[in-house]
Amino acid sequence: MVGTPAAAGRPETASPGAATWPVAAGSPDAAAWPDSDPDRVMVRAEGLGRRFGDVWAVEDLDFELRRGEVFGLLGPNGAGKTTTVRMLTALIAPTVGTASVDGFDVRTDPEAVRARIGLLTETPSLYERLTATQNLEFFGRLHELPDDVRTERIEKLLRLFELWNRRRDLVGEFSKGMKQKLAIARALLHEPAVLFFDEPTSALDPEAAFIVRDAMESLKSGGRTIVLCTHNLDEAERLCDRVAFLRRGILRVDSPARLRASAGLPTVEIDLAEPPSEPLLANLHGLASIHDITAHGTGISVVVGDARRDTPTLVRALAAAGVDVLGVRVASATLESVYFDVMGLRPGANADSV
Amino acid sequence: MRWPMVRAVLAREFLEIVRNRLLLASILVPPIILTALPLAVIAFAGHQGHLPPSAVAQIVANHPNWADMSTEQVIEAFGLGQFLVSFLILPGYIPLAIASYSVVGEKQSRSLEAVLATPIRTSELLTGKALAALIPGIVASWTAYAATLSLSALVFGGRLAMVIAEPTWLAAVFALGPAIGLVSVTAGILVSSRVNDPRAAQQIGAVILLPIIGVTVLQASGNFLIGPTEYVAGALVVAVIGAIGIRIGTVVFGRETILTRWK
Numbered sequence: 239m240v241g242t243p244a245a246a247g248r249p250e251t252a253s254p255g256a257a258t259w260p261v262a263a264g265s266p267d268a269a270a271w272p273d274s275d276p277d278r279v280m281v282r283a284e285g286l287g288r289r290f291g292d293v294w295a296v297e298d299l300d301f302e303l304r305r306g307e308v309f310g311l312l313g314p315n316g317a318g319k320t321t322t323v324r325m326l327t328a329l330i331a332p333t334v335g336t337a338s339v340d341g342f343d344v345r346t347d348p349e350a351v352r353a354r355i356g357l358l359t360e361t362p363s364l365y366e367r368l369t370a371t372q373n374l375e376f377f378g379r380l381h382e383l384p385d386d387v388r389t390e391r392i393e394k395l396l397r398l399f400e401l402w403n404r405r406r407d408l409v410g411e412f413s414k415g416m417k418q419k420l421a422i423a424r425a426l427l428h429e430p431a432v433l434f435f436d437e438p439t440s441a442l443d444p445e446a447a448f449i450v451r452d453a454m455e456s457l458k459s460g461g462r463t464i465v466l467c468t469h470n471l472d473e474a475e476r477l478c479d480r481v482a483f484l485r486r487g488i489l490r491v492d493s494p495a496r497l498r499a500s501a502g503l504p505t506v507e508i509d510l511a512e513p514p515s516e517p518l519l520a521n522l523h524g525l526a527s528i529h530d531i532t533a534h535g536t537g538i539s540v541v542v543g544d545a546r547r548d549t550p551t552l553v554r555a556l557a558a559a560g561v562d563v564l565g566v567r568v569a570s571a572t573l574e575s576v577y578f579d580v581m582g583l584r585p586g587a588n589a590d591s592v
Numbered sequence: 593m594r595w596p597m598v599r600a601v602l603a604r605e606f607l608e609i610v611r612n613r614l615l616l617a618s619i620l621v622p623p624i625i626l627t628a629l630p631l632a633v634i635a636f637a638g639h640q641g642h643l644p645p646s647a648v649a650q651i652v653a654n655h656p657n658w659a660d661m662s663t664e665q666v667i668e669a670f671g672l673g674q675f676l677v678s679f680l681i682l683p684g685y686i687p688l689a690i691a692s693y694s695v696v697g698e699k700q701s702r703s704l705e706a707v708l709a710t711p712i713r714t715s716e717l718l719t720g721k722a723l724a725a726l727i728p729g730i731v732a733s734w735t736a737y738a739a740t741l742s743l744s745a746l747v748f749g750g751r752l753a754m755v756i757a758e759p760t761w762l763a764a765v766f767a768l769g770p771a772i773g774l775v776s777v778t779a780g781i782l783v784s785s786r787v788n789d790p791r792a793a794q795q796i797g798a799v800i801l802l803p804i805i806g807v808t809v810l811q812a813s814g815n816f817l818i819g820p821t822e823y824v825a826g827a828l829v830v831a832v833i834g835a836i837g838i839r840i841g842t843v844v845f846g847r848e849t850i851l852t853r854w855k
Contacts, residue, residue: 290852324851327709329705329708329709329847329848329851330847330848330851330852331848349711349713350711352709352710352711353710353711355709357705357706357709359702359705359706361701361702363701363702363703363704363705363706363707364701364703364706365604365608365701365703366701367607367608367611367612368604368607368608368611372604372607376600376603376604377706377707377710379596379597379599379600380597380600380707380710380711380712381710381711382596382597382711408611421706424706
């Protein structure tokens with residue numbers, strides 16, 4: 239796993255943005271994989287549910303993740319994201335249903351499941367009185383890595399995550415970003431088939447969050463199957479092949495692009511020098527693929543079929559009518575707006591309206 | 593039980609103990625004090641001995657093998673006997689301190705979830721933690737005992753040193769002490785799973801030491817004599833209590849319990 243020898247030897251002064259993160263197709267990592275079939279189902283949940291006392295944290299989860307897929311679990315606090323991850327990582331047992339990771343059942347083969355997953359929790363969960371190397375040594379032993387393999391991988395990962403020069407420092411002296419990078423290194427140490435990232439950037443400053451996202455993008459491009467729990471919708475949109483909106487159960491699951499597309503047609507907002515006349519509006523409405531048009535002061539909102547195709551047509555029509563255009567912007571549905579629609583939430587709305 | 597897993601936990605726990613100055617001090621200082629204290633007290637009491645002859649006669653009656661000693665030696669031997677409790681407190685206190693810091697520390701840093709997400713079994717994790725707490729307590733106790741024995745021989749002579757090498761002492765130090773350590777570890781783990789301050793865990797867990805101190809005080813007063821057989825029997829009873837505690841501990845130390853109930 240984890241990158242090429244050239245990457246491993248990269249100078250540690252490289253900027254975070256320039257970093258080449260672990261795992262690339264054709265790397266030693268890829269060769270180590272028992273099965274590189276892209277259609278291989280790596281995670282499967284069928285009717286999965288978990289109850290605490292009388293309360294169902296999650297229920298009726300059904301999904302499959304294939305090799306190399308990045309799957310986002312989005313939902314508010316208490317939606318069941320962490321419970322789902324804990325069931326899939328064989329940390330807690332499901333109350334109902336079944337789940338498997340890389341073909342191993344979380345109930346009947348929990349140790350095999352845990353040997354095949356890497357978990358990054360919201361907090362780095364590191365031993366702060368131990369050095370970076372000692373932390374990785376400990377986890378390498380728990381994964382029963384032979385001494386030589388363990389030593390080699392620790393060095394490779396610490397170099398890749400630009401922590402090699404700090405390997406003998408106590409983790410308690412590390413910044414949050416460094417701790418999170420070390421936690422990712424720990425999650426990768428045993429070359430897991432599936433990675434579970436639970437709120438990996440929530441406690442980080444923008445630079446550290448950037449570093450972690452950068453790492454996840456490289457892992458994605460390296461073909462890792464990743465389950466990502468996050469509140470950060472931009473992060474989900476950028477990284478995930480599919481996202482599931484979760485609130486006790488899965489409300490919607492699809493690719494970010496399809497979710498956005500399903501939320502409605504784009505709107506072109508145009509600012510004019512003066513209020514539009516009725517004949518002008520009627521003229522614009524007559525254009526092909528204009529679905530709706532409303533005026534508000536000196537602005538008009540035009541719902542179009544395809545913003546890329548229809549926006550120039552609109553601007554040309556306005557210019558031909560001798561109307562001065564001050565500004566044009568396209569408002570498409572965002573994953574955030576879809577999220578709020580699906581969850582039945584509106585930011586800033588009071589509780590009664592939720 | 594996969595011992596490489598247990599050894600990995602043990603090694604990490606030891607590394608953390610060494611780097612925790614407060615905990616390290618609580619492991620190292622008590623044995624030093626409890627080694628020096630009896631020697632200092634006996635050296636003083638021996639010279640200042642004012643026990644009435646009837647009391648000395650009573651002591652010799654309770655310990656017929658001391659009949660060859662001088663009055664001063666009997667007083668010193670009797671005084672030395674009062675410190676047997678020290679070597680039972682050490683294997684009780686030190687494991688309790690370590691186990692409390694270990695479990696509460698893991699709770700505070702939330703480091704257990706990552707460990708539990710590895711193939712380690714909770715029984716292996718618990719065994720590693722228990723041994724990491726138990727071993728320093730036993731080693732400290734036995735080292736302090738060996739030091740007290742050696743220094744007694746050096747300061748007071750071989751005859752008096754033989755008093756603390758009697759079967760009663762040997763049974764107490766080498767059988768009851770480790771058994772107390774076992775109970776102490778389980779108490780530390782059980783109590784620590786419910787509190788978030790290691791000191792609170794230690795205070796609550798220390799309650800288990802009170803009956804032991806009580807028994808040894810009774811013994812010291814001469815009202816309740818305990819021989820080696822009673823100490824070995826006591827060790828067995830305490831070990832059974834410890835085993836029950838471990839059984840309960842495996843439930844408390846279950847993955848689900850740690851992740852869903854430990855706060």
